[in-house]
Amino acid sequence: MAAADPTEVDIDARDLVRELVSSLHHLRHVDLNTVGTALRLVIPPEHPDPSQADEVKPLSKRQRLDLAFDAIAPSDYEAVCAGFLQHGDLTIELSHRVEDLLWSRENWPQITVRTRREVAEALDAFDAIWLEADGLLNLVKRHWVLLSTEWSFEPKDPYEPVVRHMFRFPGDWTTVEFFREIGALDGGDRRFVLFLEGLLSGAVNPREARQREMAAALSPILARAGLKITESGSTDGYPAFTIVAAGTRPRPAQLILFASRHGKPALRLRDVLDQSIEVLTGDDTVLAYDVPVSDRGLTWRDVESWWSHRKGIPADQAKLELWRRLVTICADVSPAQHALLVAYYDYAKDHDPLFALLPEVWLHWDPVSRRQRGEDAFLNQRMDFLMLLPGLRRVVLEVDGEQHYATSSHQPSPRIYSDTTRGDRDLRLTGYEVYRFSGYELSEDRAASTVSEFFDRLLHRA
Known part of the structure; x- marks a missing residue:
């Protein structure tokens, strides 16, 4: 993802923080009194001056939240976003937007559509890209927000097309089509990297030889994008692969x-x-x-x-x-x-x-x-x-x-x-x-x- 203009980033962060703060409107006044600390907010009390509680009209929840937003310095927008991500009760869509904003600050190498297509084409050589259907579906739900395109009185599962075309009738979609349908061709760079790490995991492909073959197939493609695949440990007995910027260390510091x-x-x-x-x-x-x-x-x-x-x-x-x-x-x-x-x-x-x-x-x-x-x-x-x-x-x-x-x-x-x-x-x-x-x-x-x-x-x- 190309680096954004600083002014645009500030506007995006400000609007997102305003939306996050406004999302607390469903809470009771008494709950707003306690939620501020965990979310790094300064929410004024319903009665700013208790001695005048009978004479002065109390603040509405909307007023309290507006004042809380106004008190946030622009330099603290990211910290507030992180607080909501850790402690807030966010919808999946809002949670993903917060993640994308925070990840955009991490200076990940840009992963172009061409690179993503080449990754998908390399994965096509493995027939199905999964051995555990539940593992792949959980991975998609974790990283990609899909919206139902069908209108009905009965709510439709937006992930049903993935189940139908990837599991029920495998081969309906190529991997490029799968990437396009879930948003992986144009999603955030960090999100795409985490998604690939999930595809290489034992939760999706619980066969070590297959994991290593897939990693080897993707390595030269990612190297051209300034990334490398490293084996960072193990999870549930299977190798765990991490994708990092070329030149970084493969393991966290131990001492x-x-x-x-x-x-x-x-x-x-x-x-x-x-x-x-x-x-x-x-x-x-x-x-x-x-x-x-x-x-x-x-x-x-x-x-x-x-x-x-x-x-x-x-x-x-x-x-x-x-x-x-x-x-x-x-x-x-x-x-x-x-x-x-x-x-x-x-x-x-x-x-x-x-x-x-x-x-x-x-x-x-x-x-x-x-x-x-x-x-x-x-x-x-x-x-x-x-x-x-x-x-x-x-x-x-x-x-x-x-x-x-x-x-x-x-x-x-x-x-x-x-x-x-x-x-x-x-x-x-x-x-x-x-x-x-x-x-x-x-x-x-x-x-x-x-x-x-x-x-x-x-x-x-x-």
Whole structure:
């Protein structure tokens, strides 16, 4: 799906949020009093001033909801949509529209009609594209809204044509026709990707050899669209396939060593066969986030919750402790790194989800020193900042200090600079997005504008 014009996106989001808020009109006044928090809304009470309840006419439900909508800042439209998707009682059609709006921000590669047709034609080679009819029907109902085209006093099942042409009389539709009828030829890019993942799943095709053959047939077609199929695990004993943008990592992060003070953490392999890593260094040296990160990305709330459970302390205390640790670490490294951290969290504090920006993250680790390892030593072992965003995106931010281009005696060094640029290339070729900032951009009078402009574009909020 091509990136939308920012003005159009804001209008679409505003109109959708207005519709979502208006959909609460069926609730009782007393229910509106409690539903606001879960849905990230500020709904005024029926009697704004209880002391004048007998003299002033109470607000109608429509007035209360209009005021709640007016109180929503445009920057919060996406958060409100996410709240309704998680906690609201939405129709299937409205739920899909909310999903499409949120997914449109994830910058998925455009999947053209031609690519979708080629996918369908490749699937035709397998005769029926399903082994479990219920699995395919549930998949279609999950991702595509079909409307009945027949008028009758008796409501018609809009999915009946799928049952008739795909199951009762298999072969009536080619896969291209099937895609056209359900809307897969022109639906959202992210929705189409999730639909294909479902076709490759054991719920629809519970035969491993068939799953792998279908994945192999689709791989070269999707590669031309900038996508790749990876095996990300298993579900109910069958392989689980995930489609990601080419260059991204096939698996979510399993361990993050961050907020590292100077000095290399002590590690050892507990089980070589399972690649199980044990961190021997205490929290005073490095923090080890050991919760697998989902494909929704890593949020600040996730990190707070992890620290709260790890330490057995309240969430507010965990939040304060972590923040002090991150700020102290960055201030010890450089004023510019400290400025980027503070400016980001000040910029993003009202955004939901608030994706975590983690400083001083270990990427490579070698028990042997670089002097001993020689030319085969890892470059850029530690990253200044790491963000894990939806869609398995791994974003590295680097603040360029003198150490990136000069020797300890402050002499410019082409060798050091070449190591820096080569390390960047290595990261990009293994699926990381790398962005560099100069200290000048993060000076006191420039940090806020630099950070807000960058993250507006990175997080697709512009």
